Amino acid sequence: MITLQINGKSYAIDVEPDMPLLWAIRDVVGLTGTKYSCGIGVCGSCKVLLDNSPVQSCMIPVSAAEGKSIITVEGTSKNLQLLQDSWMELNVPQCGFCQPGQLIAATALLDKNPNPTDEEIDEAMIGNICRCGTYQRIKNAINRTVNLNKQS
Amino acid sequence: MKKIQNISRRSFVKSIGLASGGLILACNTSVFSDKEKEIKNLINFNPNLFVQLNSDGSLILVASRSEMGNGVRTSLSSVIADEMEADWSKVSIQQATGDKKYGDQNTDGSRSIRYLFDTMRQMGATAKAMLITAAAQTWNVSEEECKAENHFIVHSSGKKLGFGELVEVAKTLEVPTDVQLKDSKNYKYIGKSLKSIDVDDYVSGNAIFGLDKRLPNMKFAAVARCPVTFGTVKTFDKTETLKIKGVLDVIEIPRIERPFGALGGIAVVATNTWAAFKGRDALKIEWDFGNNKDYDSENYMNQITKNVHKQGKVAKTVGNINNAFKKGAKIIESTFQLPHLSHAPMEVPNAVAWVQGETCEVWAPTQNPQSARDEIVAYLGVPEENVTINVTLLGGGFGRKSKSDFVVEAAIISKAINAPAQVVWSREDDIKHGYYHTVSAQYMKASIDKNGKVTGWLHRFALPSITSTFSPGVDYAAGFEISSASNIPFNIDNVKIEVGKAPAHVRIGWLRSVINIPHGFSINVFADELAVAVNKDPLEFRLDLIGEDRIVNPDENIPFKTQRLKNVLQLAAKNANWGKDLPEGHAQGLAVHYSFNSYVASVVEVSVIDGKLKVLQVHTVIDCGLVVNKNTVIAQMEGSAIFGMSLAFYGKITAKDGAIEQGNYHDYKMIRMHEAPKINVEIVESTENPTGVGEPGVPVIAPAIVNAIYKATGKRYYNLPLSNYGLV
Numbered sequence: 001m002i003t004l005q006i007n008g009k010s011y012a013i014d015v016e017p018d019m020p021l022l023w024a025i026r027d028v029v030g031l032t033g034t035k036y037s038c039g040i041g042v043c044g045s046c047k048v049l050l051d052n053s054p055v056q057s058c059m060i061p062v063s064a065a066e067g068k069s070i071i072t073v074e075g076t077s078k079n080l081q082l083l084q085d086s087w088m089e090l091n092v093p094q095c096g097f098c099q100p101g102q103l104i105a106a107t108a109l110l111d112k113n114p115n116p117t118d119e120e121i122d123e124a125m126i127g128n129i130c131r132c133g134t135y136q137r138i139k140n141a142i143n144r145t146v147n148l149n150k151q152s
Numbered sequence: 153m154k155k156i157q158n159i160s161r162r163s164f165v166k167s168i169g170l171a172s173g174g175l176i177l178a179c180n181t182s183v184f185s186d187k188e189k190e191i192k193n194l195i196n197f198n199p200n201l202f203v204q205l206n207s208d209g210s211l212i213l214v215a216s217r218s219e220m221g222n223g224v225r226t227s228l229s230s231v232i233a234d235e236m237e238a239d240w241s242k243v244s245i246q247q248a249t250g251d252k253k254y255g256d257q258n259t260d261g262s263r264s265i266r267y268l269f270d271t272m273r274q275m276g277a278t279a280k281a282m283l284i285t286a287a288a289q290t291w292n293v294s295e296e297e298c299k300a301e302n303h304f305i306v307h308s309s310g311k312k313l314g315f316g317e318l319v320e321v322a323k324t325l326e327v328p329t330d331v332q333l334k335d336s337k338n339y340k341y342i343g344k345s346l347k348s349i350d351v352d353d354y355v356s357g358n359a360i361f362g363l364d365k366r367l368p369n370m371k372f373a374a375v376a377r378c379p380v381t382f383g384t385v386k387t388f389d390k391t392e393t394l395k396i397k398g399v400l401d402v403i404e405i406p407r408i409e410r411p412f413g414a415l416g417g418i419a420v421v422a423t424n425t426w427a428a429f430k431g432r433d434a435l436k437i438e439w440d441f442g443n444n445k446d447y448d449s450e451n452y453m454n455q456i457t458k459n460v461h462k463q464g465k466v467a468k469t470v471g472n473i474n475n476a477f478k479k480g481a482k483i484i485e486s487t488f489q490l491p492h493l494s495h496a497p498m499e500v501p502n503a504v505a506w507v508q509g510e511t512c513e514v515w516a517p518t519q520n521p522q523s524a525r526d527e528i529v530a531y532l533g534v535p536e537e538n539v540t541i542n543v544t545l546l547g548g549g550f551g552r553k554s555k556s557d558f559v560v561e562a563a564i565i566s567k568a569i570n571a572p573a574q575v576v577w578s579r580e581d582d583i584k585h586g587y588y589h590t591v592s593a594q595y596m597k598a599s600i601d602k603n604g605k606v607t608g609w610l611h612r613f614a615l616p617s618i619t620s621t622f623s624p625g626v627d628y629a630a631g632f633e634i635s636s637a638s639n640i641p642f643n644i645d646n647v648k649i650e651v652g653k654a655p656a657h658v659r660i661g662w663l664r665s666v667i668n669i670p671h672g673f674s675i676n677v678f679a680d681e682l683a684v685a686v687n688k689d690p691l692e693f694r695l696d697l698i699g700e701d702r703i704v705n706p707d708e709n710i711p712f713k714t715q716r717l718k719n720v721l722q723l724a725a726k727n728a729n730w731g732k733d734l735p736e737g738h739a740q741g742l743a744v745h746y747s748f749n750s751y752v753a754s755v756v757e758v759s760v761i762d763g764k765l766k767v768l769q770v771h772t773v774i775d776c777g778l779v780v781n782k783n784t785v786i787a788q789m790e791g792s793a794i795f796g797m798s799l800a801f802y803g804k805i806t807a808k809d810g811a812i813e814q815g816n817y818h819d820y821k822m823i824r825m826h827e828a829p830k831i832n833v834e835i836v837e838s839t840e841n842p843t844g845v846g847e848p849g850v851p852v853i854a855p856a857i858v859n860a861i862y863k864a865t866g867k868r869y870y871n872l873p874l875s876n877y878g879l880v
């Protein structure tokens with residue numbers, strides 16, 4: 001049995017310790033907001049926050065996540081909710097499939113760096129592919145969130 | 153209320169036939185059965201297949217096309233709501249199952265708005281007319297004194313009744329056959345920017361894509377398929393697979409010889425996707441590689457290039473090309489080579505099926521639920537009505553998900569294990585077993601007279617045809633793969649279009665923009681080359697080459713007008729400030745192309761510094777006739793620019809010994825945020841009929857980039873992707 005802390009809840013699951021965290025979250029725990037797309041750590045769709053750091057959950061064995069705090073797109077964190085707002089306001093998603101991973105990557109960025117430059121945004125988001133090509137809107141939505149944070 | 157609740161809902165639902173544009177929308181019962189729980193205490197009014205108004209005023213509209221980022225659930229429904237004068241905040245969308253009663257549901261070819269705009273208007277207008285009649289009867293006044301306004305019917309005296317309050321009367325009325333459509337100047341939603349109706353679900357992680365569908369007792373499956381297209385299993389050994397924790401079963405999948413039939417292979421069924429993947433990797437399979445085992449895309453490219461360097465089959469001839477070439481003061485010749493591409497939508501192909509005896513229910517991210525249904529009907533041999541195809545959201549499609557080979561796999565597995573099964577393709581499966589965009593060689597030759605006028609244009613191309621997927625053995629391009637070359641919008645007296653031989657060795661399928669990718673590329677790059685040959689500015693030269701206002705395709709239904717083509721080009725040039733001073737190493741390039749009945753021009757600005765390319769800015773202008781949702785059109789143009797850049801920079805699928813060499817996003821790369829340019833989009837205001845949006849923005853991007861690189865460096869690149877040249 002492995003116990004995972006996801007979005008503040010505990011889940012005891014019976015899986016092989018080498019199962020990637022992604023599949024434990026999706027197929028065993030049953031939270032499907034975290035997406036599979038490449039399985040080899042190069043697309044970012046599966047990103048979650050593991051003790052506040054963005055990780056590709058397809059690359060982390062579930063055993064390595066035990067005892068750590070996991071936040072998925074379904075979870076709560078100040079920046080995540082603010083970014084979700086901006087995403088809606090600017091109509092960022094097209095098909096929407098990559099967006100959970102994009103939101104997690106952006107959340108991790110703003111958690112560490114509340115006022116990123118465009119280059120810093122690029123750097124933080126480089127691991128996330130959007131096949132629909134919503135990059136411009138993602139960047140605008142991050143900048144909008146930064147500006148709202150500054151005002152408040 | 154008591155009385156209302158006692159009335160059986162079904163007893164009121166009318167049998168309705170409504171003819172519209174050849175599509176008969178017959179409806180004997182409500183299509184909203186799975187909403188029944190929510191609305192069981194309400195009475196409801198179903199004037200047609202697409203509209204259900206409930207007595208609490210909530211309005212359910214049916215989306216018959218698939219949502220894959222195209223915004224279609226929002227745009228089609230907003231057309232109904234507009235005609236109906238409904239309040240958008242009261243609208244929810246129900247996705248249609250795959251059923252011929254909805255007409256064609258195949259969501260590709262950039263056709264949804266093109267084909268369904270008028271039908272959707274009628275659906276809304278019919279509902280509105282009946283609500284007006286209901287109000288007039290209730291008040292005992294004439295209908296002329298009543299009008300619909302934001303979910304109310306309002307009488308000239310000022311009294312009003314909410315839509316919901318009229319349901320009971322409206323549902324007893326005959327359905328009118330001819331209804332008045334709104335004047336376009338009164339549109340309320342059409343032509344504005346509506347937010348995607350699914351945006352909350354997308355950002356909260358609650359959106360249900362195919363991969364997210366879960367059923368009680370559902371098993372997960374992965375399939376090992378032959379690395380060579382149409383190869384088959386000789387023998388296999390599952391011993392190691394069965395030792396893996398979570399693996400439940402191993403099943404042989406037959407090859408089904410239909411265009412969208414299963415490829416065949418060995419399926420591993422497990423309690424989770426990971427175990428299915430691991431079990432699949434542990435299989436030992438001996439394959440019979442079959443006829444395509446020698447496919448080598450490099451040799452193949454050489455072969456089709458030879459085929460375009462000799463005379464081909466003539467597809468079109470105007471004037472006398474040989475004379476023109478003989479007399480030409482200048483002759484320019486170029487050869488273009490473009491590789492196969494893979495759709496690679498972020499969501500891999502997948503489907504859930506549950507076969508129970510003689511019935512089957514499917515949940516799949518399909519662009520074409522009717523075709524998925526056909527595949528399953530053919531496999532199970534059951535009547536069509538026993539098969540239900542539920543369409544989930546699609547995590548991208550780009551044409552891949554209109555081919556339902558992955559759906560029938562799920563049904564085969566479910567039947568074998570007698571439980572619901574979700575088949576999941578890995579990314580490697582997706583890239584190695586696709587329906588590839590064609591590979592192409594193109595040869596172009598032009599003559600220019602001493603005044604700098606282009607007098608002859610020969611375009612010869614060889615590419616395996618999409619038709620080969622449907623009729624094995626076809627080895628020449630089909631008519632629909634020729635028209636984007638033969639409808640050349642240039643004022644040239646002598647034109648010849650020829651096709652060369654190109655047999656297929658993989659499944660060829662349509663990918664976003666289809667044949668317009670190779671043709672849009674070669675035509676735009678070659679035209680730019682001709683401008684250079686006569687020492688003219690590419691914009692001025694191109695406008696001259698397009699020439700006077702005329703219709704290019706007088707024989708076809710929808711006119712291709714050169715005036716609209718020139719207009720988008722001029723606007724893009726203006727927006728980009730064409731010809732402006734730029735820093736060292738920077739340059740602009742342009743391209744313009746007509747496809748899916750829409751007109752698109754892009755001007756790009758690139759920099760090439762120390763041999764490295766950057767695309768800094770894209771200005772796109774589209775004329776797609778009347779626009780339903782501006783936000784969607786802009787988003788599609790932005791996405792098209794990135795899609796076009798991905799194929800220009802990195803898009804390349806190759807085969808060796810019959811097997812596809814690429815397998816994931818590390819060797820089939822995509823544009824990422826740091827490479828993405830600023831994208832500016834202008835939509836031409838128009839009242840012409842709506843035309844395609846999802847695809848026509850793609851073909852201009854690669855040639856505009858190549859033309860800009862030429863301007864910046866003096867080097868012309870004829871082949872894609874540009875990664876071949878170390879530029880990216």
Ligand code: FES
Binds near residue numbers: 042058
């Ligand atoms: S699925 Fe994990 S990075 Fe792509």
Ligand code: FES
Binds near residue numbers: 097129
């Ligand atoms: S929105 Fe479709 S992949 Fe990003």
